[in-house]
Amino acid sequence: MHIQTAAVHTLRDFEHGAVVPPVHLASTFELDPATEDGAYAYQRGSNPTRAQLETVLAALDDAEHGFAFASGMAATAAALSTLTVGDEVLLPASVYGGTYRFVDLVLPGRGITGRFVDDLGALTDADFTPSTRAVFIETPANPTLRITDLRRIIELAHRHGALVIVDNTFMTPVLQKPLALGADIVVQSATKYLAGHSDLLAGTVTTNDDTLAEAFALAQKAQGGVLAPQDSFRLIQAIKTLPLRLERQQSNAEAIVAHLREHEGIRQVWYPGSHSEEEARIHASQASGNGAVLSFELAAGLDSVAFLRALRFPAYAVSLGGVESLICRPATMTHEAMTPEARQNAGISDELLRLSVGIEDVADLLADLDQALAAAR
Template sequence: MHIQTAAVQTLRDHEHGAVVPPVHLASTFELDAATEDAAYAYQRGSNPTRAQLEQVLATLDGAEHGFAFATGMAATAAVFSTLQVGDQVLLPASVYGGTFRFVDKVFPSRGLTGRFVDDLGALTDADFTPATKMVFVETPANPTLRITDLRRLVELAHRHGALVAVDNTFMTPVLQRPLELGADVVVQSATKYLAGHSDLLAGTVTTNDPALAEAYALAQKAQGGVLSPSDSFRLIQAIKTLPLRLDRQQANAEQIVAHLREHDDVTTVFYPGSHSEDEARIHASQATGGGAVLSFELAKGLDRVRFIQALRYPVYAVSLGGVESLICRPATMTHEAMTPQARAAAGISDELLRLSVGIENIDDLIEDLDQALAAAR
């Protein structure tokens, strides 16, 4: 089954023939008095609607197990919950600011260490110690869109007994399938492309490892950061249009990238594969497209604030992946938790702008960018 079909052919209400599954809002469920057993007992542990969503998530990622959380960071926290005191995690220097905050602020109190690496693609055996238990990677990285060779990283990490966790938010299973490349776990902020309308928060985790699956189920039950039945239902419905939305968003982004690269008022444009021919080759080998996020810097002398204020369509706001275009300044918005030194190491300048491209008409978007650039001169 192709992913476009899998996204639509979700579970149905076979009892009543409804093409849309019902929402089960119950917080508690009746048990058998003799055995005190049932498929569901309490919503935090499991819920029929959330279970349906988790089956969809697993199917899309080609996984045996799927888990839905209340936010993307709750999902990331669940992935980190498998670590023990003394463990080390390797991460890219250019990583989502929320993940950086978790490593910087929460890891120390748990006896964990995180090491931020300028280029995960340059890791060697010497970078691993007995304490290194996980490599957490974003490819493309946020917001520099740097690419990491997942096959090479998996082989290297597994040789040292370390897990590989991939944040696949930018690509989604439509464009990149890390589990099929050997990764142990995939995490996504479903708030972004999976939900796609900037109107709900959610996070997902998928894996084929039964031991990890048991740990993530425990994280749901013990920590309680689960997705509600109502939002689970809404996410099921949103996923049905994910391939269509992303196809349009990516087509728009590709045209904007080409336009900005030829524009005198723009000096640098980052898009997956733009850093080097080697990264372009790697990305083409492990993904089927560049996605719909790009970053760029204005030419020297242009007024960044005037440019943003002049835009009519992209909204100046955090987040990405919605049907509407969004633009942000990572240094002070998505990555404000990072120190200036950390941002510099990650290649995130104060002038870098990140554009999440929506499904608007491409001519309108390009015309808007051009008039805003003219206003910034």
């Protein structure tokens, strides 16, 4: 089943012939007094609506198991909570600021070490120690759009007995399926492309490993960071248009990249594969598109504040993946938790702007960028 069909038809045959699933709001469920048996007992442990969403999540990722959490960071925290005292996780230096904060401030209290690597794609056997138990990958990276060779790093990590966790938020299952390449865990901020309308907070975890699945089910029940039934229903519905939305967003992004690369007001544009021919080749081998996020810097002498204030359509706001275009300054917004030195090592300058492209008419977006660049002079 193709992914657009799976997004719409994974769930079927609802009661009364309904063509959309019901929403089960109950926090508790009646059990058999004799056996205390029941498919559901308490919403934190499981809920029919969340279970339906998790079936969809697994289907999209071609996974055996799917889990829905209350936010992308709750999903990432659950994935990293598979580590124990004395373990080490390797991450890219440019990792999302929320993940950086969790690894930098929370994991040390649990006796777990995070090591940030300037170029994760250059990892070798020498980078692994007996304590290295996981590698956390973003590809494309946020916000530099650097590419990591998933097949190579997965093989390398597994050779050293380390798990591979991939944050697939930028690509979604529509464009990239890390589990099929051998990754152990995939996390996403479903707030972004899966929900797609900047009105829902959610996170997802998928895996093919039964033991890891038990750990994530325990994380839901023991830590309680689960997605509520109403939000689960809304995410089920939003996912039905994910492939269509992403197709338009990606087409718009391609046009904007081509336009900005030729604009005298732009110093540099970054997108998946832009750093080198090798990265472009790797990305093409593991993903079916570039997605709809790009980063750029204005040419010398242009006023970035004037540029941002002049924009009519991209709102100056964090997040990405919504139907509306958004623009932000990662150094002071998404990656503010990082020290200036850490941002410098990651290639995140104070002038870097990240644009998440929406579904607007691309002619309007291009005209808006042009008039804002003129105002920046």
